[in-house]
Amino acid sequence: MARRKRAEEEAPKGSPLWMTTYGDMVTLLLCFFxxxxxxxxxxxxxxxxxxxxxxxxxxxxxxGKTIEPSEYITEAxxxxxxxxxxxxxxxxxxLQEMLEQFLTERGLDTDVLVSLEMKGLVLRFQDNxxxxxxSAVIKEIPKEVLIYLSEFLEEEEFKSKNIRIEGHxxxxxxxxxxxxxxxxxxxxxxxxxxVRFMIEEIELEPRRFSASGYGEYHPVNNNDTSENKAKNxxxxxxxxxxxxxxxxx
Numbered sequence: 477m478a479r480r481k482r483a484e485e486e487a488p489k490g491s492p493l494w495m496t497t498y499g500d501m502v503t504l505l506l507c508f509f510x511x512x513x514x515x516x517x518x519x520x521x522x523x524x525x526x527x528x529x530x531x532x533x534x535x536x537x538x539x540g541k542t543i544e545p546s547e548y549i550t551e552a553x554x555x556x557x558x559x560x561x562x563x564x565x566x567x568x569x570x571l572q573e574m575l576e577q578f579l580t581e582r583g584l585d586t587d588v589l590v591s592l593e594m595k596g597l598v599l600r601f602q603d604n605x606x607x608x609x610x611s612a613v614i615k616e617i618p619k620e621v622l623i624y625l626s627e628f629l630e631e632e633e634f635k636s637k638n639i640r641i642e643g644h645x646x647x648x649x650x651x652x653x654x655x656x657x658x659x660x661x662x663x664x665x666x667x668x669x670x671v672r673f674m675i676e677e678i679e680l681e682p683r684r685f686s687a688s689g690y691g692e693y694h695p696v697n698n699n700d701t702s703e704n705k706a707k708n709x710x711x712x713x714x715x716x717x718x719x720x721x722x723x724x725x
Contacts (some may be wrong), residue, residue: 509634553662564718567633568597571715575599578624586622596637599625599713603706610654614673625713626678634715639674642712643667643689646705664689666711 483553572590579585589600599621606618614622628634643663667687671718698703 532581545629561717561719565592568592568715571628571634572597574628575625579621582620584618584621588618595714596717597675597715599715601711601713603709605709606670607666610650610656610662612656612662612669614669619673619677622673623678626680627673627682629680635655637718638686638716640668640688640714640716641667641674641685642694642714643687644694644708644710644712646695646708647699648705649691659691660689663691669720670711670713677684680716 496514510615519549538682544602569592572592576585579588579590584605587602587605589602591598591600599705601618601621606614608615610617629637643666645659645663647659650656650659654662664687667689671685671687674680692699692708695704696710697707699705699708
């Protein structure tokens, strides 16, 4: 009994001694990360753009496109390009400006959009610019745009570039009297006819071209309004970057 009482008197009071060392270490770590944070710079717009790029891709954020187009993301990725890749990028930038000027002069700048993306230069024909509803026959007026584009595709800096034609539709089913039974077939037929025009009428090199039909499954907007559906009905002409073209079938 006396031995137990002596042990209780000798036992130190308060927290165990190792807690003091542990607390000091945690405090030092906190100070270290606060110091790192004070050295860093956070751009709110870039941070928001990065968060938006994950929306819909992980299934835990609000649904939508897998990648949200943003100049901040594009410019950040551009910083990692090599000298040769930067030269290619600048060639695309110049072509984009020329095409935009051409479209503005002809009043087509709201119907045909030009954007520079990491996969290359995208010429987007909105809604019924190239085709009538349910048809895959190219209209006469937009052929002028395709002919103008082909002049640049034959220039030295673009002569080796591959071109992918992408057909897209909205979610509305086709009419019963339509030549095509599904949106898949319509989107493929439209892309194929643009390729045929570029090859047979303009006489560009066939090996440079590929055609893809995505139906309703690669929308740029939700198919919840007439306006959004009109944006999803489109044909994209993509002048591929060198690396991206290598990965194409």
